[in-house]
Amino acid sequence: MDILYQRFIDHYSSSQQLTDHTKAEICNHLSILHLNKKHVLIKEIQRHDFAYFVIKGAVRSYFLKDGIEVNTWFALENDMVGSLQNFNDKPSKETIELVENSTLISINIKKLKPLMFSNIQISNFINAVIEEYALFLEEKIYFSQMMNSIDKYLILLDKEPQLFQRIPLTYIASFLGITRETLSRLRAK
Amino acid sequence: MDILYQRFIDHYSSSQQLTDHTKAEICNHLSILHLNKKHVLIKEIQRHDFAYFVIKGAVRSYFLKDGIEVNTWFALENDMVGSLQNFNDKPSKETIELVENSTLISINIKKLKPLMFSNIQISNFINAVIEEYALFLEEKIYFSQMMNSIDKYLILLDKEPQLFQRIPLTYIASFLGITRETLSRLRAK
DNA sequence: ATGATTTTGTGACATATATCAAATGAAATC
DNA sequence: GATTTCATTTGATATATGTCACAAAATCAT
Structure with a gap:
């Protein structure tokens, strides 16, 4: 095999x-x-x-x-x-x-x-x-309802740091439910 | 049985x-x-x-x-x-x-x-x-990412009208991701 | 390498929604 | 049925995020 x-x-x-x-x-x-x-x-x-x-x-x-x-x-x-x-x-x-x-x-x-x-x-x-x-989906829903934008960003950065190396921020922003401009400003801190 | x-x-x-x-x-x-x-x-x-x-x-x-x-x-x-x-x-x-x-x-x-x-x-x-x-979760995620507050309200009202008879609006508002005040204002239209 | 395309960052302003506060209305409890 | 509790609505203001416009940086293709 x-x-x-x-x-x-x-x-x-x-x-x-x-x-x-x-x-x-x-x-x-x-x-x-x-x-x-x-x-x-x-x-x-x-x-x-x-x-x-x-x-x-x-x-x-x-x-x-x-x-x-x-x-x-x-x-x-x-x-x-x-x-x-x-x-x-x-x-x-x-x-x-x-x-x-x-x-x-x-x-x-x-x-x-x-x-x-x-x-x-x-x-x-x-x-x-x-x-x-289904566990992945449950986690995702919890994540999306539980956190505000900044927390979501920080948690994602902590849990999936590879994403930020490999996926354009434009895509990540829309995944987090915010515009790329807003994500860019969050990151400026 | x-x-x-x-x-x-x-x-x-x-x-x-x-x-x-x-x-x-x-x-x-x-x-x-x-x-x-x-x-x-x-x-x-x-x-x-x-x-x-x-x-x-x-x-x-x-x-x-x-x-x-x-x-x-x-x-x-x-x-x-x-x-x-x-x-x-x-x-x-x-x-x-x-x-x-x-x-x-x-x-x-x-x-x-x-x-x-x-x-x-x-x-x-x-x-x-x-x-x-899992299908229910997929649907829920799509629903939450695809729609703005007004659309979510209207779709929920259309798909699950019983909820509005049986579940307090306060709970439904937080389910939709908005405050009860905002839901109340959406409904006023 | 060089120009073209894509991605990211910054500014000024608009807008939806949150927050705080208070009034009204409905439901539950005695 | 009166009273307390809970749910909903309305108003005034604050705030986070969106929108639009453009600049800078990075990446891609020839």
């Missing part, structure tokens, strides 16, 4: 031991992608059968609000990229785009998901993926 | 048929609660092994920010109540409190969750619960 696939599978199987058979079944629905900066993975309004796991690189998600991009999250190494909306046959609300040249694993969710009804390990594996994602 | 338990189980097993044995296993970890307005289900900072399903009534979740309550969500009939943080042995960030006298099903997550490694139906059942929850 490809060592990159192994990394993805290990990341989500800490609570159970997968048989070789199950690993092979999962790998059947994976592939490795090398894509360049600005490449669009998932386009707003379109349906999409894949999720992605970042091996190397940086990805952002945004939607348009009155013609202005509102960034909703960023993914770096070992993060998942995608939207549950998609896995439930709904069109994506967001556009997902590469911020750096990246190596990704694509996961064919449409084909992998039905296996959860016949393979308990796959069911638990998918469970782990969704649960980590 | 109690008809209320049936309602809970049916709600999360639309994609699979559960055997009587599985249903019984799930029911072993359920119980019915009748509790009064203002009762606190889960207290901030404390650990907690239970989630709840609202049969009848209204529940709110909030945390304290500089001594002021910030309401994070409301649950009515057929909604789940709880925090994934808890199911992962972390202390709750939020306090969950009844807004009306309510009938709830309590679910002992701590005991139910381990069964997902031996019973595939339970694994898929838990999957359905978490997935619905």
